[in-house]
Amino acid sequence: MDYLLNNLEYKDKYRLLTNCIVPRPIAWVSSISKDGIYNAAPFSYFTGISIEPPLVLFAVERRNGEKKDTVINIENTKEFVINLVTENNIEQMNETSKDFEFGEDEIKMSGLTAVPSKYVKVPSILESPLHMECKLYDTMEIGSSPHSLVIGEVIAVTVNDEMISDGRIQMNALQAIGRMGGKWYTKTDHLFELERLDWRKSELNE
Numbered sequence: 001m002d003y004l005l006n007n008l009e010y011k012d013k014y015r016l017l018t019n020c021i022v023p024r025p026i027a028w029v030s031s032i033s034k035d036g037i038y039n040a041a042p043f044s045y046f047t048g049i050s051i052e053p054p055l056v057l058f059a060v061e062r063r064n065g066e067k068k069d070t071v072i073n074i075e076n077t078k079e080f081v082i083n084l085v086t087e088n089n090i091e092q093m094n095e096t097s098k099d100f101e102f103g104e105d106e107i108k109m110s111g112l113t114a115v116p117s118k119y120v121k122v123p124s125i126l127e128s129p130l131h132m133e134c135k136l137y138d139t140m141e142i143g144s145s146p147h148s149l150v151i152g153e154v155i156a157v158t159v160n161d162e163m164i165s166d167g168r169i170q171m172n173a174l175q176a177i178g179r180m181g182g183k184w185y186t187k188t189d190h191l192f193e194l195e196r197l198d199w200r201k202s203e204l205n206e
């Protein structure tokens with residue numbers, strides 16, 4: 001079967017791409033409006049793009065032609081936090097993807113607890129064990145849809161101590177969730193190691 005993207009409708013392109021780009025990490029983004037109202041929402045068009053500076057990127061489409069609350073908030077306050085989605089908070093993550101009215105505290109309404117972050121004014125989500133505190137680096141509008149690319153510089157990562165052993169975050173302890181196509185998600189409870197064949201001593205993964 002061949003799919004020619006130019007022949008597909010918007011929703012079919014979306015469905016195809018999100019079925020192909022799997023599994024995707026989920027940026028569960030907390031933000032704050034210029035009036036101080038808390039917001040949270042998941043975005044799975046998400047990746048890291050650079051180490052120096054340490055940059056992450058997520059892409060947000062329009063809702064009925066309007067920017068989503070997360071983008072409006074980040075453009076106003078220049079800060080956000082990415083909270084890790086895990087087996088323990090997946091239902092609440094899903095709650096925060098609902099179309100709340102602008103100005104509603106989505107963290108509270110989803111049964112979540114906002115806790116102060118250490119380096120940004122935006123709160124972190126207590127029910128998540130790992131937080132990436134970010135300052136806005138840049139935004140960009142792409143395509144005719146259009147989508148907002150939000151690029152953040154990671155200022156600090158805070159991780160629950162029980163996730164750390166030998167100075168490293170324990171991948172098995174995180175119980176991170178990935179997003180597949182449609183309603184499908186994946187757990188990360190079946191991890192395995194694979195040695196890099198051309199690994200050089202000076203490289204990053206020592």
Ligand SMILES: Cc1cc2nc3c(=O)[nH]c(=O)nc-3n(C[C@H](O)[C@H](O)[C@H](O)COP(=O)(O)O)c2cc1C
Nearest residue numbers: 041042043044045059060061068069070097098099
């Ligand atoms: C797992 C998951 C991943 C999502 N990923 C994206 C995404 O990458 N881009 C996007 O625009 N919307 C995405 N959504 C939808 C948004 O989370 C949803 O529109 C949300 O209401 C936006 O909230 P806000 O208006 O408070 O920013 C995703 C939803 C779920 C459940």
